[in-house]
Amino acid sequence: MKVEQQDMRSSPPDKVKLQLEGIGKTFLTDGKALSVLEDVHFYAAEGEFVSIIGPSGCGKSTLLNIVAGLEEPTMGTVWLGATSAKTRLGVVGYMHQKDLLLPWRTVLENAVLGLEIQRVPHSEALLRAGELIGTFGLQGFEGSYPGALSGGMRQRAAFLRTVLADQPLLLLDEPFGALDALTRSRMQEWLLKVWGLWRKMIILVTHDVEEALLLSDRVYVMTARPGKVKLVLNVSIPWPRSYQVVADDTFIKMKSQLLASLREETAGVDIRSGP
Numbered sequence: 001m002k003v004e005q006q007d008m009r010s011s012p013p014d015k016v017k018l019q020l021e022g023i024g025k026t027f028l029t030d031g032k033a034l035s036v037l038e039d040v041h042f043y044a045a046e047g048e049f050v051s052i053i054g055p056s057g058c059g060k061s062t063l064l065n066i067v068a069g070l071e072e073p074t075m076g077t078v079w080l081g082a083t084s085a086k087t088r089l090g091v092v093g094y095m096h097q098k099d100l101l102l103p104w105r106t107v108l109e110n111a112v113l114g115l116e117i118q119r120v121p122h123s124e125a126l127l128r129a130g131e132l133i134g135t136f137g138l139q140g141f142e143g144s145y146p147g148a149l150s151g152g153m154r155q156r157a158a159f160l161r162t163v164l165a166d167q168p169l170l171l172l173d174e175p176f177g178a179l180d181a182l183t184r185s186r187m188q189e190w191l192l193k194v195w196g197l198w199r200k201m202i203i204l205v206t207h208d209v210e211e212a213l214l215l216s217d218r219v220y221v222m223t224a225r226p227g228k229v230k231l232v233l234n235v236s237i238p239w240p241r242s243y244q245v246v247a248d249d250t251f252i253k254m255k256s257q258l259l260a261s262l263r264e265e266t267a268g269v270d271i272r273s274g275p
């Protein structure tokens with residue numbers, strides 16, 4: 001196992017599927033410009049798990065919105081496969097930071113939404129959701145409405161919906177943020193296990209450095225706003241991985257490296273002023 005630091009602009013490998021080149025994003029609000037992302041270079045190859053960490057407000061969710069095709073960048077290009085895709089809207093499974101469950105649908109009906117959009121027969125969709133409902137800790141709550149769930153349960157229902165939609169690229173924006181430590185580690189372990197089987201391309205935004213290292217092939221650290229990539233770390237821990245690696249010396253070293261890098265960005269920030 002070794003710690004590698006890459007040149008942020010080094011050429012990606014051949015199997016690259018998603019590539020962001022010089023992405024910049026400026027929002028105009030009430031005539032005022034807010035530069036949120038600046039010259040972001042990023043890539044993910046087929047079957048890779050890539051995490052993004054960075055201070056609050058540095059543009060991580062905005063970056064995922066751009067990848068999903070919900071926002072267009074002010075500068076730069078998004079390549080998906082061989083095309084600078086405007087068509088990426090239907091090929092991405094996106095779990096937003098807010099769970100966005102439909103309040104008038106039950107847990108089960110929310111979970112099958114993506115499959116419904118893909119016109120999977122309702123009975124098959126329910127069957128697929130039913131197979132995973134226990135793993136996601138939602139057994140017994142299939143018929144409950146989102147308003148009657150805890151924050152963690154809502155998050156797991158949204159995660160289930162994203163997973164079931166079965167897209168080749170998954171974007172997960174802090175999917176475990178509202179979970180207690182034990183449930184969180186269970187979901188991480190589940191993700192480790194299924195990802196080993198699926199090998200889909202996953203991009204995860206997280207504030208949890210340990211989670212990023214445990215799950216990822218590569219971790220991108222962003223600067224404070226306007227977000228730029230300040231560090232790219234290849235996590236060369238062999239797959240399949242298990243939770244035990246967190247106690248490994250190299251894991252601990254990588255963790256301190258990432259934390260130090262993040263700490264530089266938040267030094268001097270008064271947390272009371274918010275993002």
Ligand SMILES: Nc1ncnc2c1ncn2[C@@H]1O[C@H](COP(=O)(O)OP(=O)(O)OP(=O)(O)O)[C@@H](O)[C@H]1O
Pocket residue numbers: 027028029034036054055056057058059060061062063097225275
């Ligand atoms: N549609 C928008 N219009 C105007 N400003 C926006 C819009 N979306 C995001 N912003 C601003 O862009 C900045 C980055 O927001 P973003 O949600 O991408 O940050 P983040 O890195 O995901 O933060 P967090 O870790 O807190 O989730 C913030 O200052 C936010 O106010």
Ligand SMILES: [Mg+2]
Pocket residue numbers: 060061062097173
């Ligand atoms: Mg965010």
